[in-house]
Amino acid sequence: MQYLTVLNALVVQAAIGLVSHTIFKVYEPFRLLPVAILVFVVPAILSILLLAHFSVLYSLLISFVSYYTTLLTSIVIYRLGPFHPLAKYPGPLLCKLSMIHMAIVTFGGSRHEYIRKLHEQDGDIVRIGPNEVSIRDVSAVAPLMGASGMPKGPMWVGRCLLIPELPLIAQQDSAEHLHRRKPWNRAFNTEALKAYEPVVAERVTQFVHILKGKIGVADLAQVLNAFSFDVTSDTSFGGGSNMLRDGDVEKFRSLMDAAMRMSVIFENLPWLQSMNRQNNEDGADLAFHVVLDDAVLAVIAGSESTASAMSNALFFVMRDPDVYTKLKAEVDMHYPQGTNACDTRHYGKMVYLDAVLNEAMRLYPPDLSGSQRALMRGTGGKYVGPYFIPEGTAARVHSFSLGRDPRHFSPLPDTFWPDRWLLADSDDAEKNADFIHDTNAFLPFSFGPASCVGKDLAMMTMRMLLCSCVQQLELTLAGHLVDDPGRWERELKDYFILDKGKLPVVVKSR
Numbered sequence: 001m002q003y004l005t006v007l008n009a010l011v012v013q014a015a016i017g018l019v020s021h022t023i024f025k026v027y028e029p030f031r032l033l034p035v036a037i038l039v040f041v042v043p044a045i046l047s048i049l050l051l052a053h054f055s056v057l058y059s060l061l062i063s064f065v066s067y068y069t070t071l072l073t074s075i076v077i078y079r080l081g082p083f084h085p086l087a088k089y090p091g092p093l094l095c096k097l098s099m100i101h102m103a104i105v106t107f108g109g110s111r112h113e114y115i116r117k118l119h120e121q122d123g124d125i126v127r128i129g130p131n132e133v134s135i136r137d138v139s140a141v142a143p144l145m146g147a148s149g150m151p152k153g154p155m156w157v158g159r160c161l162l163i164p165e166l167p168l169i170a171q172q173d174s175a176e177h178l179h180r181r182k183p184w185n186r187a188f189n190t191e192a193l194k195a196y197e198p199v200v201a202e203r204v205t206q207f208v209h210i211l212k213g214k215i216g217v218a219d220l221a222q223v224l225n226a227f228s229f230d231v232t233s234d235t236s237f238g239g240g241s242n243m244l245r246d247g248d249v250e251k252f253r254s255l256m257d258a259a260m261r262m263s264v265i266f267e268n269l270p271w272l273q274s275m276n277r278q279n280n281e282d283g284a285d286l287a288f289h290v291v292l293d294d295a296v297l298a299v300i301a302g303s304e305s306t307a308s309a310m311s312n313a314l315f316f317v318m319r320d321p322d323v324y325t326k327l328k329a330e331v332d333m334h335y336p337q338g339t340n341a342c343d344t345r346h347y348g349k350m351v352y353l354d355a356v357l358n359e360a361m362r363l364y365p366p367d368l369s370g371s372q373r374a375l376m377r378g379t380g381g382k383y384v385g386p387y388f389i390p391e392g393t394a395a396r397v398h399s400f401s402l403g404r405d406p407r408h409f410s411p412l413p414d415t416f417w418p419d420r421w422l423l424a425d426s427d428d429a430e431k432n433a434d435f436i437h438d439t440n441a442f443l444p445f446s447f448g449p450a451s452c453v454g455k456d457l458a459m460m461t462m463r464m465l466l467c468s469c470v471q472q473l474e475l476t477l478a479g480h481l482v483d484d485p486g487r488w489e490r491e492l493k494d495y496f497i498l499d500k501g502k503l504p505v506v507v508k509s510r
């Protein structure tokens with residue numbers, strides 16, 4: 001029998017390594033079995049070629065080293081080289097090389113700041129992963145996320161790590177998304193919203209009552225989290241949670257926060273989740289899973305986002321006495337003491353209230369890094385604005401960067417200045433040639449047919465809560481935020497949900 005020389009055996013192993021890279025590139029296998037075959041079985045089999053020259057252990061070792069060296073070198077050359085479909089877009093070397101770098105940045109909670117810096121450094125489109133770009137350009141919003149835009153990207157698969165069946169928000173198949181979205185549209189239409197009013201009003205009344213009873217310093221962020229959780233449970237499940245009254249006795253919220261932190265790291269590694277998902281496919285009672293998973297999604301997506309937006313809005317109001325005075329004047333005009341601030345009939349006229357909420361979400365959209373879209377392989381790619389997004393790659397509009405871009409909001413793009421929203425609609429003298437207010441760059445609820453379905457409920461809840469708080473309470477920043485109010489913003493972390501620190505306040509009745 002003729003044996004291969006060591007050199008020839010190594011050449012064969014290297015060649016098979018290159019073939020494996022091509023298979024990974026073209027088919028992007030997610031299933032555990034094919035990945036295990038490519039990663040472990042193939043190099044193990046290739047070790048046979050060396051058995052005539054070395055022991056079994058050495059043959060395995062050499063085979064794994066030569067196979068992985070070729071595979072990894074080929075991946076590195078491809079990702080950094082001119083033939084990669086995203087080669088023309090700038091970005092840090094580590095981002096181009098692997099999603100692991102972004103997973104580490106995400107772990108630290110500063111991904112929003114990191115991507116914003118990349119945009120400031122490299123322009124409106126930057127490569128934030130081997131196969132992903134971030135865009136800071138309004139002209140890309142509609143083509144990317146509008147009616148004829150792209151389907152959801154793979155990040156959602158990673159984010160939904162702990163949910164057995166992919167929920168609505170993660171549906172990459174546009175037809176399936178549309179199908180699953182229909183009942184949601186019905187659940188949040190104008191008629192349904194009217195029915196939620198008394199439910200939300202009851203929770204707002206409870207919230208104000210609980211705050212009035214707080215002696216000393218209270219953590220407003222925590223009470224808002226509980227409020228938001230109860231409201232979303234009431235509207236999604238018809239009740240079942242009483243976190244405002246009992247606190248997080250079941251430790252559900254803490255678990256949810258931990259799960260969210262973990263899932264956003266896995267959004268960078270969706271293949272890991274896909275493999276995990278294979279094991280959960282038992283085919284049992286899918287219809288029930290669909291309903292349950294979508295409802296879980298509503299509680300997570302809805303309650304966290306609403307709580308974050310309200311915490312930020314109230315923080316900025318308390319920090320700025322002028323804003324507080326103006327808001328109070330508007331609330332008192334429409335809802336004098338003794339009247340019901342949960343009656344929604346005047347909200348439509350309360351322009352300053354909306355300006356405060358919008359400005360808080362402009363600075364800190366609760367989903368800071370935006371929602372990913374991607375084109376499946378075989379679709380050929382698509383232009384979004386001036387940028388070509390090749391098939392098999394993903395893109396997101398970075399809402400945090402866009403909302404603070406001086407080309408869209410000026411002057412003072414990084415400053416909480418609610419008056420800009422009023423000035424935009426007026427002929428005020430302050431509105432000189434430098435004043436820019438482009439609401440196309442304001443995307444807290446995303447854009448298009450897959451944007452936030454709970455937007456109207458969220459806006460109603462936030463208006464009701466802020467109105468009632470301002471009418472009945474006097475809130476003042478306390479604790480560590482007295483000397484260092486900036487700490488609140490420094491402690492905001494991008495974990496898909498906007499992770500918050502404590503918001504200590506002193507509460508007095510008005």
Ligand code: HEM
Nearest residue numbers: 168169302305306309367371445446450451452453454458
């Ligand atoms: C201030 C509060 C909120 C903000 C800022 C917000 C923001 C968002 C964003 C950015 C998305 C991603 C959309 C996309 O992929 O393009 C989303 C999706 C979604 N949100 Fe909200 N959300 C809020 C409140 C709520 C509430 C109260 C609910 C329901 C109780 C809710 C339910 C959903 C659902 C079901 C989706 C998935 C929509 C789809 O994929 O078709 N959200 N939200």
